[in-house]
Amino acid sequence: MQPIISIKNLSKTYDTGHHALKDVNLDIQKGEILALLGPNGAGKTTLISIICGLVAPTGGSVTVDGYDIISDYRETRKRIGLVPQELAIAAFDKVFETVQYSRGLFGKKPDNAYLEQLLSDLSLSDKLTSELRALSGGMKRRVLIAKALSHEPRVLFLDEPTAGVDVELRKDMWKIVNRLREAGVTIILTTHYIEEAEAIADRVGVISGGELLLVDDKNNLMQKLGKKQLLIELKEPAQAIPESLAGYALALSKKGSEIIYTYDITSDGTGITALLQAMAEAGLTMKDLKTSQSSLEDIFVNLVNPQ
Amino acid sequence: MINFQAIKVIYHHEMMRAWNTLFQTIASPVLSTSLYFVVFGSAIGSRIEDIGGVSYGAFIVPGLMMLSLLTQSVANASFGIFFPKFSGTVYEIMSAPISSLEILIGFVGAAASKSLIIGIIILITANFFVDIHIMHPFWMATFLILTCISFSLLGFIIGLWATNFEKLQVVPLLVITPLVFLGGTFYSIDMLPPFWQNVSLFNPVLYLVSGFRWSFFEVSDVNVYVSLAMILVFLSVCLGIVWWMFKTGYRLKQ
Structure with a gap:
């Protein structure tokens, strides 16, 4: 299937000399939700x-x-709606008028019934004649979404849609995104909230320093997330892992005072009970136990700062 | 295919700004014109001889109209494009399927229309103070429209160039107002010493005022065709600059 967006060897160097994008290649499929994760200045907005x-x-x-x-x-822009990161609005315009304006800009004939429905879906029905400056931050963001959807685009870009937005509105935003997905709209959102990518994206791309470091199915990434570690602090440091424990994925750290066991929580058994038993048999005495789980954030941080 | 809807909504949006402040839009040119007539037309004008057979009160009408047309065109068009840049809403225009020409027609068309309306209001107001007979209505309309368009283009350029409100004010204040006042708005350059007459010939506004005045009274400082040529040159230069600005994405696109 032909991708709806195909990016080939894309690069951008600003007049200041800043190399914002370096040879980016990416195909985005029709109807998917792609989250672009990256720290500030990574090149997402560019x-x-x-x-x-x-x-x-x-x-x-x-x-x-x-x-x-x-x-x-003209053809590409007709298909695209953009919700910018900044709350850029004409303060004195009224909600319905500003959405009508956006639709016209994109060359679409007026369709008040569609716009009224759109604003109703975004819980803005009772604000149609309100001036934009009188709206709360969350409402303004909804208006920006309405403006971006006013011309019925097939692709929607959401640039940091939930930056500085309270939890309730963030959840609302996710619902809106889901509804749009059901309507067949392809959505590309940038975020630095990993939980946002986890909650709504089909695929996750990681950008840093202008490079696309990774694009993967979210579920694949979640499998990597499925790895968990058990940290066993020993009473007496061990010189090496005993032969009898060779069957477990173990590592020694802190000069032999800790054993790290990596296991997969998605598999049937974790093997912890057997390991602890085997350790006791091998004469290793435990002082303390601790478990830790690598998050998408850890994967992300490792990718972004490989050192 | 031309995006007529976009031109229409930009034009409408810009015109609505004037409509929402209708009182100021109409009251300020009416008031300022009346004041000029009271001060220059009646108080001072009564002591000034006729110029080329035209009473001083009537003589200043075309100049007064030009004064307002120029300042209003520049102010409207510069603010029209500067404000979306300032508020950040220009992103929407830049990401819409609109050509530069369509953006230009929307913004400059609206600014020029507003100036044209103001020009007509001034003419009607002036009619209450002096008898005005327009000898060449076609020429008058031509000068009126060309002036509105070319100075709206200049305003658009200033609006694109300006990065803050100070810059937005500086050109109208320091360049356009002096040029208008020194461009024969309130006098014929024959009244000046020869040296200043020659200096005045370098002032583009002189040609506008002169040509416009000729269309009213057949009284002019320079030949009407020279005036027409000058305004067309000015229009072309502005169009050239706007074309370059859009082509390079000047202050719009990084």
């Missing part, structure tokens, strides 16, 4: 801005539904 036409690329190409974003910009 990537989105190039696809939407806000930033000119230095090299490479991007197609949306088979159309080039530069030579066929």
Whole structure:
């Protein structure tokens, strides 16, 4: 199946010399939700801005539904909606008017029934004639989403949709994203909240220093998450792992005072009971026990800071 | 295919700004024109001889209209594009399927329309103070429209260039107002010493005022065709600069 967005060797160097994107390649499939994770300044917004036409690329190409974003910009932009990171709104415009304006900008004929339904879905029905400046931060963000969806795009970019948003609104936002997915909209969101990527994305891409370090199915990443470690502190340090324990994935640390056992919580048995028994038989006495689980955050941090 | 919907909504959005402040939009040109007539037309004008057979009160009408057209065109168009840049909402225009020309038609068209309306309001107001007979209505309309468009283009350029409100004010205040006042708005350059007459010829506004005045009274400082040529040159230069700004994404696209 032809990807809805195809990014090839995309790079961007700003006039300041900052190399914001380095040879990025990425295919995004129709109907999927892709989360782009990365620290501030990683290049997430630059990537989105190039696809939407806000930033000119230095090299490479991007197609949306088979159309080039530069030579066929009218076709690509018609298909795209963008919710920017900043709450950029015309303070004196009214909610319904600003959404009508957005629809017109994208070349669509007025359709008040569609817009009213859209605003109702975003719980903005009672704010149609309110000035934007009178709305709360969360409401303003909903308006930005309504503006981005006003022209019925097939692809929606959400740039840090829940940055600085309270928990309740964040959950609401996830519901909105799910509804859009059901309607067949492809969604690309940037975030630095790992739980957000876990909660709603199908695939996760990690960007750092302008490079796309990894793109993987979320479930694959979760499997890596499934690894857990048992830390066994010994009363007396051991010189080496006893032969009888060779069957377990063990490692010695802290000059032999700790044994680390890595196991898979998704498998049927963890093997902890047997291990502890075998250790007692091998004459190792325990002082303390501790378990730890690597999170997507750890994977992310390791990718971003490999040292 | 032209995105007419986009042109329409930009134009409408810009016109609504004036509509929402309708009182200021109409009251301020009416008031300032009336004041000019009271001060220059009646108080001072009564002591000034006719110029080229035209009473001083009537003589200043085209100049007054130009004064407002120029300042209003620049102010409206510069604010129109500066404000979305300032508030960040320009992202939406830049990410929409709109060509630079369509953006330009929307913003400059609206600014020029507003100036045109103000120009007509001033003309009507002036009519209460002096008898005005327009000898060449077609020429008058041509100068009026071309001036509104070209100075709205200049305003658009200033709005794109400006990175803060100070810059937005500085060109109208330090360049346009002096040029208008020294461009024969309230006098014929014949009244000046020869040296200053020659200096005035370097002022582009002189040609606008002169041509516009000719269309009213057939009284002018320079030939009407020279005036027309000058405004067309000015229009072309502005269009050239805007074209370059859009092509390079100046202050819009990184």
